[in-house]
Amino acid sequence: MTHNTPLSPRPLHHLAEAHRRVLTAGRLRAHGVTQAELTEQCRPDGPWQVLLPGVVLLHPGPPTSEERLHGALLYAARETAPAVPSQPGAGDPHRPVYTEAVVTGLAALTLHGFASTPPLLSLDRVDVLIPRMRRLRSSGYVRVLRTSALPPAHTVTGLPVAPVPRALADAVAELTDAEAVRRLLTEAVRGGHCEPAAVVRELTNAKLLGRPHVVDAVDSLLAEGRAIAEDRLYRMVLEYGLPDPVWNVDLRLPGGPHLGGLDAYWPEQAVAVELDTRAPRQDHRQDDDELWSEYARKREHLERLGITVVHITPRKLRESLEQQAAVVRTALMASGDRDPAAYVVVLPR
Structure with a gap:
């Protein structure tokens, strides 16, 4: 056996994928590679190299991006046995399980x-x-x-x-x-x-x-x-055939106080949509609590006046646009069964 011959009692030529070309010293020992053989393989001109402490790259030359990532996880993870498929062909028995990394x-x-x-x-x-x-x-x-x-x-x-x-x-x-x-x-x-x-x-x-x-x-x-979020709201109305609302308006009682701003309002049905785009910040928690209280007070006031308020978050618009359209459509259809809402003045915001 020459110095250029890979030393391994168990053949490792089958380790072709990125996660197989990077192994821990422990896994190499499981393959039958002794410490002396590992040291010989990882000599400066050898076929393997130490990528990280306890992690070996099974080829010369620079690692690929995938090999660097697998190496990082092998270094940081608690070493466990590779995953074992529950039945033949169900997965890769050599793929490592990265625990706590x-x-x-x-x-x-x-x-x-x-x-x-x-x-x-x-x-x-x-x-x-x-x-x-x-x-x-x-x-x-x-x-x-x-x-x-x-x-x-x-x-x-x-x-x-x-x-x-x-x-x-x-x-x-x-x-x-x-x-x-x-x-x-x-x-x-x-x-x-x-x-x-x-x-x-x-x-x-x-x-x-x-x-x-x-x-x-x-x-x-x-x-x-x-x-x-506003763009998704516009798209929801268009794509799901909802009646056109008035957009971005303020409501006021005639000669009375300001009732609050709304993102969309259907005056004939007295249905409003309000986007909740708050992003709570710990350093402004009191401000956020006050803002949420203001949201709740506004909604309660409008509903006492007979105006239905549909509260929508950006996440709901992103993940379930059709469902949100159905909620608004239901509110619009139910307006005929409610008592008429109080008259309010609608102003551009």
Whole structure:
């Protein structure tokens, strides 16, 4: 046997896919590779290389983006046995199970399909979330982030990936470029990845709303989210054949007080639609409570006057447009069975 011959009692040539070309030292031992053989294979001119502590790349040359991601997870995860299919052909018995490790930050956003994040291979670092109590340090290209509770992972290309709002918060925590932060937050909403409220909630939990460039980006995000919600509301009326309302109006009692603004109003049926685009922020919780109380007071007042108020969130418009159209249509049809509403003055907002 020459120095160029791979040393392995069990053949490893079948490890062709990305998750198979990267293995932990423990899994290699399970394949029958001794420590001496592993050291020989990973010599400077050898056929294998140490990618991260305890993680081996089974070929020379640079790793692919997929191999870097699998390597990061193998490094950060608690090592378990590979998944075993319940029946022949049902899955891949060699695919690793990544326990207590989730890709987050810019790498996660790229995996989610963001266009404003760098390609995976150009990222100097892959961020991985692990439970706070584990003892593991960042190493190589892997940055370990600790959290009190791992978020429910999304599976993307076979990898556990943090949900977009959490990945955004972890990415924004490391960014000082205001324009880069704004681009990320805007794409999250404009691309339909999540709602503004979910993003603001994660930014609040991460205590990032004390940074001026993040606050400015959030203000743009909320404006973007409201514009998108209004556009979906217009589309709902058009696509589902609802009667045309008057848009963005204020209601007043004749010679009396202001009753509040509405996003859509059908005067003949006395039916109103109000979009709830609030995004709660911990540093403004009192303001948010007051705003919600104002919403409730306005709705109760209008309903006492005989006006039906349909309350819709941007998420409902994104996920169940047809259902929301049915709710509005039902309210419009039921108007004939109600007592006539009080007369109100309708003014442009």
